Amino acid sequence: MASEEELFANIDALLEEEPQLPPPAERARLREAAGITQARLALALKTSTQTVKNYENGRSEPKSPRLEAYQRLLNGWAARYSASSASATAPLAAPQPKAPDASGIPASGTPASAAPGAVEPEVAAQVRTAPDTPARPPAHSRHPEPRKANTSIDPRFPHGPLVVLDGDGSAYGVDGIVLDCPATTVPDLVEWALEESGLGAAKLNRYGKDSDPLIVLTAEAAVKLGLPERLEGPEQRRSLRLPDDHPVVKQVARAKWQLTRRGFGPWARIYRKAQGRERQCVQLAVLSWDALDERSWSGVSEMAPPDIARVLGLYAQRVITPRGSTAVCGLELMTALRPPTKPERDTETGNWVSGHNPGSLGTEPIDPAPPEATPEHPVVVDSGWTGGFLDEEAYQWVRPVDSLSDEECLLPFAVGLDLNTAFLAAAARLVVGLSAPDHFHAPTFNPKIPGSWLADLSGIEPDPRLPSPFTPDGTRPTGPAWYQTYTLAYAQELGHDVHPIEAYLRRETGAYLDPWHDRLKSAYVDTLADLGVTRDLDDARFLAAMERHKQTDPALAAVLSAIKATVKGGVGKLRERPQGRNYEDGERWPALERPTWRPDIRAAVIAKARVNMHRKLGNMAKMTGLYPLAVLSDCVVYPSPGESPLDFLPYAASGKPQPGGFRLGLSPGLAKLEGVQSMLWAVDLMERGLNPARHIKGGDAVFDEGE
Known part of the structure; x- marks a missing residue:
């Protein structure tokens, strides 16, 4: 029952x-x-x-x-x-239609072609398909269409999550559709997006919210709407916005629309207060204002509008409708998959009210414990805290040159391995704190309780050929320091007694990032598969496919790059620092008002990723006798007798990879080739104090930079 x-x-x-x-x-x-x-x-x-x-x-x-x-x-x-x-x-x-499950995908049982609300033939007849552009044919004309994240069509959003608007009023959407947009002002555009466009995307969790329509403006479209082609000013570009007295900003206000606190910048959110359950909100992205950062969306801004729509549309289907930088999207995806509230029955009145959604971070921000905060945070400045801070960061370690053996120096090559989305792999089944921290003195260590522990690990003697697992620079700890649970648990795993001096621990815990991990992993693996890198490849064919995958389809390669940036950026946003020249230590900054400002969760992800890396390094040494030359975050460089990872990775007699060490493959946490250089090149960098893992991909090194 x-x-x-x-x-x-x-x-x-x-x-x-x-x-x-x-x-x-x-x-x-x-x-x-x-x-x-x-x-x-x-x-x-x-x-x-x-x-x-x-x-x-x-x-x-x-x-x-x-x-x-x-x-x-x-x-x-x-x-x-x-x-x-x-x-x-x-x-x-x-x-x-059947109610969607937690992924936002309608339950199975009704064929997509017969689903209620499916696009009728009359609809298809009214939507133009994208014509070939003069400069190049549409990207999808030369490549098979990637698999769809959701083949059913939401009747509320028949035209997908977004369009790219050009200066002629053509709005290019997903799957090659083109809509006619008659808007000549920004308020008209917002009205069109909400009333006529049929744009939007279904929520990713039944307790969440639908994604608002996204309109991406080309430079020509921006000028046609009265916007400047470029934003110029003395501040960093990401903080630029139109002045409050700009005509377009005034137009928006006169039409009774509002802008968020970040104003009218590269990513502008225009909204009216919700009436009942109905939201009225549209997201704009201005391409010529650098809305798509080249580091995350390589080459996308220079593509033709249909190709841009294809890239952003696939990202929206597999990850989330873009609403800012990939870092913002990474953070927003966490909340979209774990909404803070759900409806529940009030026991006294019997009415439905908004209640806490178990497993989420809730609606109110939580201040961190002093050692988890940053030095400028109010909990540190106001309390006068001088007890030190967590230093759970990714590896930046170079092996001492004098620890190299003659045999190692005579090997001809240095080969770099890169772990696929290492932070994403660390997020899988990661138990983190969900409630505020409590302070304990002389606690008994429990590896199942997330938190921050003060302990002295300086008595542990490290192997000089391996980085210490307890510090980002790989050096031996010099005294008591704060560690995240995963770091101390690894010390215990290595056979050392752990006796914390004090701790800040959280009583309510959960695998908050699990749905985030699952969605991004699927997006990453599916996109690689569309590029020809599939699970059925053996190691040699995998390396060959990875070598050419970026040339297979630039649009899909851009999606893959954005997915990887979403992972790293989302983790980084958990501890966003204050911005602006006028900030003073001790002041609260806007990011602190988010429930997702959680430096302790960021520390947990990075600590687990670093521990995972060290465990593989240790197993490699036991199985092969090989020791790394350098490690930089998720990249490790090994001396090798050949130019391929196949020349030094451990394999059983059956030909299967040995478990425990580095393994080639496309899943998060498995390895791929990062680059190959000569051993002489690597040793030269090490002698100069530079990290070969930073330069192994391109080979060039800037010798005056600080490592």
Whole structure:
């Protein structure tokens, strides 16, 4: 028998679904049977004649409260003017699609082609497909289309999550569609996006929120809307925005729209306060204002609009609709997959209220423990804390040259291995704290409790050929220091007694990042597969596929780059530092008001990633006798008798990789080739105090930089 919680969840899903309208052709038939013109209907619905035309040809769907009014009218007409061939007409009360699961994908059981609300033939007839651009054919014309994250079409968003708008009013969307956008001002564009475009994306968790429409503006489109082609100013570009007295900002205000606190910058969010459950919000991205950072979206800004739409659309399908930098997207994805609240029944009144969603970080920010904070944080400055800080960072270690043997120096090559999305691999099944920290003195160490521990590990003698697992620079600790749980647990795993002096621990814990890990892992692996790097390849074929995968399809390669940047950026955002020249230590900065400002979770991810790296280094030494030359975050360099990882990685007699060491493969945590140089080149850098792992990919080194 179903539990009360399951029944209430099912009822909630039904309540959240939008009213179902008849197919577009039936809407037009009913209106004509009533003898009402489109102009007269538009007047009654307080909208434009073009909008009514869009309702009747499937170009767009009405939003609340117009949706309910339109449905009431159609129901009345249907009762009065039923067609003689009623059996051939879709009923008004169309069967509901199954409620989405936690991934946001509708449950199976209804074929996509027969799903209620699927795009009707009339809709497809009204949507133009992208023509070949003069400069080059559309990217998808030369390559097979990648697998779709979700093959069903949400009837509320028939045209996908986003469009790229050019200066001629053509809005290029996913799957090659092109919409006509008549807007000539930003307020008009916002109205079009919400009322006529059919853009948006379904929520990723049943307790979450749908993604708002994203309109990406080319330079020509920006100028047409009254925006400057470039943003210029003395500040860093990411902090630039239009001044408050700019005509476009005034237009937005006069139309009763609002901008978020970050103003009208490269990523501008324009909204009105929600009325009931209906959100009114549109995201704009201005390409010529560097909305797409070249480091994350390599070459995308220079692509033709259809290709840009293809890249961003696939990212939206597999990760999330972009709403800022990839770092912002990484953080937003955490919240989208673990919403802070859910509806629950008030035991006193019986009403549905907003309650805490177990496993989430909640709605209120939590201050960290002093050793988990940054030196400028108010909890440090106000308390006068001098007890030190967590130093859980990624490796930046170079092996002492005098520890190299003659045999190692005579090997001809230095080969770099890179671990795929190492931080993502560390996030899998990672237990983190969800509540505020509590302070303990002389606690007994428990490797299952996340937190920060003060302990003295300086008595542990490291192998000089390996980095210490306890410090980012790989040097031996010199006294008591703060460590995250995973670091101390690894010391215990290595056979050392651990006796913490004090600790800040969290009583409520959970695998908060698990759905984040699962979605990004699928996105990463699926995109690699689309580029020809599949799970069925043996190690030699895997290396060959990785060598050419970026040339297979530049658009898909850009998606892959953005996914990797989303992982690293999202982890980094958990401890975003203050920005701006006028900041003073002790002041709160905007990031602190987010429940996702959690430096302790960032420390847990990085500590586990560093421990994973050291464990592999130690196992490699035991199995092969090989020791690394250098480590930089997720890249390690080994001396090798040949130019390939196949020349030194451990394999069993059966040909299978030995477990425990570095293994080649496409999954997060497995390795790929980063680069190959001569051993002489590597030793030369090491003697200069530079890190070969930083330069192994390109070979060039800037000898005056500090490592």
